[in-house]
Amino acid sequence: MDIFIQQLINGLVLGSIYALVALGYTMVYGILGLINFAHGDIVMVGALVALAVAQALAASLLPVPLVLLFATLAALLVCVALGVTIERVAYRPLRRAPRLAPLITAIGISILLQYSAALIWGKQYISTPDLIKPEAFTFGGAQFTDLQAFIFLLACTLMAGLLWFIKASRIGRAMRATEQNAEVAGLMGVDTNRIISFTFFLGSAIGAIAGVMVVLYYGLGHYFMGFMLGLKAFTAAVLGGIGNVAGAMLGGLLLGVIESLAAGYIGDLTGGVLGSNYRDIFAFLVLILVLVLRPSGIMGQHTSERA
Amino acid sequence: MSNKINNLNKYRWLAYGALGALLLALPFIVDATLGRAWVRIIDVALLFIMLALGLNIVVGFAGLLDLGYIAFFAVGAYAYALFASPQFDIHWSFLVLLPLGALVTAVFGILLGAPTLRLRGDYLAIVTLGFGEIIRIFLTNLNRPLNITNGPQGITLIDPLAVGGIALNKTHILAGFTIAPVHGYYFVFLAFALASIFISLRLENSRIGRAWIAIREDEIAAGAMGINTRDMKLLAFAMGATFGGVAGGLFASFQGFISPESFTLLDSIMVLCMVVLGGMGNVGGVVLGAVLLTALPEALRYVGPLQQQWLGAVYIDPSDLRMLLFGLALVLMMLFRPAGLWPSSTRRRELSAEEDMPADEKAHAG
Numbered sequence: 001m002d003i004f005i006q007q008l009i010n011g012l013v014l015g016s017i018y019a020l021v022a023l024g025y026t027m028v029y030g031i032l033g034l035i036n037f038a039h040g041d042i043v044m045v046g047a048l049v050a051l052a053v054a055q056a057l058a059a060s061l062l063p064v065p066l067v068l069l070f071a072t073l074a075a076l077l078v079c080v081a082l083g084v085t086i087e088r089v090a091y092r093p094l095r096r097a098p099r100l101a102p103l104i105t106a107i108g109i110s111i112l113l114q115y116s117a118a119l120i121w122g123k124q125y126i127s128t129p130d131l132i133k134p135e136a137f138t139f140g141g142a143q144f145t146d147l148q149a150f151i152f153l154l155a156c157t158l159m160a161g162l163l164w165f166i167k168a169s170r171i172g173r174a175m176r177a178t179e180q181n182a183e184v185a186g187l188m189g190v191d192t193n194r195i196i197s198f199t200f201f202l203g204s205a206i207g208a209i210a211g212v213m214v215v216l217y218y219g220l221g222h223y224f225m226g227f228m229l230g231l232k233a234f235t236a237a238v239l240g241g242i243g244n245v246a247g248a249m250l251g252g253l254l255l256g257v258i259e260s261l262a263a264g265y266i267g268d269l270t271g272g273v274l275g276s277n278y279r280d281i282f283a284f285l286v287l288i289l290v291l292v293l294r295p296s297g298i299m300g301q302h303t304s305e306r307a
Numbered sequence: 308m309s310n311k312i313n314n315l316n317k318y319r320w321l322a323y324g325a326l327g328a329l330l331l332a333l334p335f336i337v338d339a340t341l342g343r344a345w346v347r348i349i350d351v352a353l354l355f356i357m358l359a360l361g362l363n364i365v366v367g368f369a370g371l372l373d374l375g376y377i378a379f380f381a382v383g384a385y386a387y388a389l390f391a392s393p394q395f396d397i398h399w400s401f402l403v404l405l406p407l408g409a410l411v412t413a414v415f416g417i418l419l420g421a422p423t424l425r426l427r428g429d430y431l432a433i434v435t436l437g438f439g440e441i442i443r444i445f446l447t448n449l450n451r452p453l454n455i456t457n458g459p460q461g462i463t464l465i466d467p468l469a470v471g472g473i474a475l476n477k478t479h480i481l482a483g484f485t486i487a488p489v490h491g492y493y494f495v496f497l498a499f500a501l502a503s504i505f506i507s508l509r510l511e512n513s514r515i516g517r518a519w520i521a522i523r524e525d526e527i528a529a530g531a532m533g534i535n536t537r538d539m540k541l542l543a544f545a546m547g548a549t550f551g552g553v554a555g556g557l558f559a560s561f562q563g564f565i566s567p568e569s570f571t572l573l574d575s576i577m578v579l580c581m582v583v584l585g586g587m588g589n590v591g592g593v594v595l596g597a598v599l600l601t602a603l604p605e606a607l608r609y610v611g612p613l614q615q616q617w618l619g620a621v622y623i624d625p626s627d628l629r630m631l632l633f634g635l636a637l638v639l640m641m642l643f644r645p646a647g648l649w650p651s652s653t654r655r656r657e658l659s660a661e662e663d664m665p666a667d668e669k670a671h672a673g
Contacts, residue, residue: 035429090638100372101641103429104583107374107576108637115630119623227572231440234433277448284437291434292422 006142007264008257013148015256016155020210021233022248024203030179030243031199037106040230041113042082042204046075046211048121051128051221058129067131075208083204084197117223126221151213159249166245171198235287241297250298258286334493346489352601353496354554359581359597360503361550367588368516369543370523372432375439376578379548381570382415383408383555388565391466401468405556412552413545420544424537439575446567461566468495468560492561503550507590519543580633584640586647595649604629
């Protein structure tokens with residue numbers, strides 16, 4: 001039972017990060033019908049930028065929260081600029097092209113980001129400077145740290161804010177209109193190009209924060225970290241019903257919990273034949289199962305086009 | 308009239324004869340001019356031609372984007388290596404193992420294809436990518452509790468291709484020619500590559516090939532025309548996988564060593580690059596893409612020393628530079644020449660759909 005609660009807590013924290021990244025996939029997919037393959041790598045760039053800034057400021061006498069704030073701001077700035085530029089340069093010219101073309105472009109952008117990062121920061125793992133020392137609490141026989149609680153609460157606040165923003169604000173309404181039918185939205189006076197740019201802006205900004213969280217949580221950064229993270233976040237988006245913002249949040253949390261529980265129990269269940277080194281497989285299994293059994297996901301609606 | 312055709316045919320056969328002679332002499336010419344390392348590069352290029360042609364069946368003909376294609380190469384390689392190495396101390400002949408590898412990979416192709424039949428385009432891409440990763444994770448971890456794949460260390464001392472005591476990993480002297488291992492493998496790989504080209508060309512214009520292309524263009528319409536889209540898509544996966552499996556077996560025998568490191572997502576993407584850059588769906592284009600992209604990294608090897616000479620230090624690792632160029636090439640190709648360097652005629656029409664759209668349709672679309 002202790003293990004169960006422990007893995008549940010770990011899963012929820014991990015899942016809230018997946019959910020934030022999944023939002024970037026799901027919003028872009030909802031509007032453009034494009035899997036933005038490069039999104040995971042934008043998160044990676046955000047993480048590494050934040051790391052670099054934190055390292056540069058760690059020696060200074062600035063208080064820790066301020067260092068973190070500056071690191072996050074730098075990550076936000078770089079990611080948003082990247083996201084919007086990539087959309088403008090690489091995706092927009094292909095908006096009317098067959099679906100294979102933008103997908104292959106996205107893969108190209110993803111490789112470009114990865115190897116540019118490798119060029120700038122090298123290929124080794126980069127560890128975070130010792131800024132924060134998480135304090136552990138005990139709850140029902142399981143442990144969690146204040147860092148975990150902070151990540152989880154911040155992620156939930158961001159998601160609630162985003163849901164409200166999309167539901168209540170003017171731009172949010174325009175985003176929903178563009179998602180339903182870009183042409184008609186255009187006729188109604190929505191500047192759809194601006195809305196699409198804004199979607200990339202929003203997705204990249206949330207991705208940057210998720211990147212900072214990953215770095216804080218694991219204490220490590222790597223030029224290839226965006227790949228697996230992106231895949232899992234995409235799985236989360238599909239699990240929740242791709243295109244559905246609330247679904248992505250739910251899918252992210254669910255995937256995090258599934259993965260943690262599975263990794264925690266697989267050794268016992270299989271009598272030690274399979275170990276937790278198989279943890280990365282669960283996301284793919286979930287993905288394949290969802291796509292086969294319920295391609296519209298938990299909260300998705302129309303399936304005819306997508307499955 | 309008939310005289311003219313006879314003449315044309317005569318020239319054509321002359322051209323084929325010249326090409327054949329060139330291909331036969333190529334390893335010896337390259338050996339004498341560029342050195343033996345380049346003969347090896349040509350061998351690898353022939354393997355990649357097979358791989359790219361296999362992927363071309365899935366992506367180019369049937370229009371199913373497969374991002375985990377290297378998994379079939381891995382399955383083929385391991386199928387060969389496990390039964391022809393000291394790993395289990397089994398040493399079967401390649402005459403048994405290559406067909407067996409083809410069969411096993413075909414089954415894997417169907418295993419991948421069956422659950423993904425209902426998926427389209429980008430979803431399929433992600434699932435195949437996941438499949439490739441699952442295979443790699445299993446290969447890396449199947450050394451405990453029972454050692455099957457020897458984990459990350461990989462399998463060593465794999466048997467070379469051998470018939471009746473004549474092994475290809477030794478130097479033979481035949482009619483005054485010194486035939487080093489790279490030369491011997493060249494001829495074997497050439498035969499397989501030519502067979503792949505022949506099969507691809509025949510498939511393209513066959514009933515099956517036309518069915519695939521119809522599915523690529525419009526699956527619903529193809530189904531309405533009486534094509535069994537399910538069987539045809541499964542067949543595309545199985546055929547494509549078979550090419551990869553046979554190439555994998557040859558690769559294992561050629562290298563004598565394999566490990567999961569050789570079968571990463573980047574390798575899948577590289578094969579995809581060959582297909583896309585050369586021209587999806589066009590056999591000639593795919594062969595061109597495979598040759599260009601195998602030669603490129605070798606050419607880039609000179610970039611390191613050049614940096615040292617001009618800039619005083621090596622700033623960009625040549626292998627990183629290669630990946631940067633791949634990424635850039637993918638993006639630029641899709642933006643400016645989406646049908647590839649040497650496109651097939653139908654693909655060209657499809658990928659520049661907007662330009663060919665009738666004027667009134669264009670008005671609506673804009």
